[in-house]
Amino acid sequence: MGSFIRYLAVLTVIFILMQFIPSYEKKNPKTDKSKEIEAPKEVKAVFRRSCYDCHSNETRWPWYADVAPMKWVVRRDVEQGRKALNFSLWKEYPQKRREELKKRIFRSVNLAMPLPQYLWLHPDAKLTQKDKDIVQNWASDAKGYVDIPVR
DSSP: HHHHHHHHHHHHHHHHHHOOOOOOHHHHHOGGGSSOOOOOOOHHHHHHHHTTHSSSSSSOOOOGGGGGTTTHHHHHHHHHHHOOOOOGGGSSSSSHHHHHHHHHHHHHHHHHHHHHHHHHHHHHOOOOOOHHHHHHHHHTTTSSSSOHHHH
């Protein structure tokens, strides 16, 4: 029992010390609404609920984004998400890039997004089949499919 208490004390000290390791500031860059994606309101509603925290400049930072080690995970996911696709900067992308992103969105809603670890703490972000259909219909320009080359 004594070794368990020592082990727990060491873990507690490590956890406390981790809180002092700096990470970049959690912030949302100023956004020009004229550059934001334009889509039907039902599509944007899905994006706002399930995608915007990582793929826009309108991240809702949760309390655990201040607690190590989660602060590093959350900030990394937001940084990478914004780099891959930022709905707040959609109109800055060239048309060809937007078309490629729409293909990725079409594929991602069925395969990978939102990330499973995000859904653990945000179950309301889970995409229903109706949500997927709405987004895929938009991403395919109402064709119902997207020609995605196989690599």
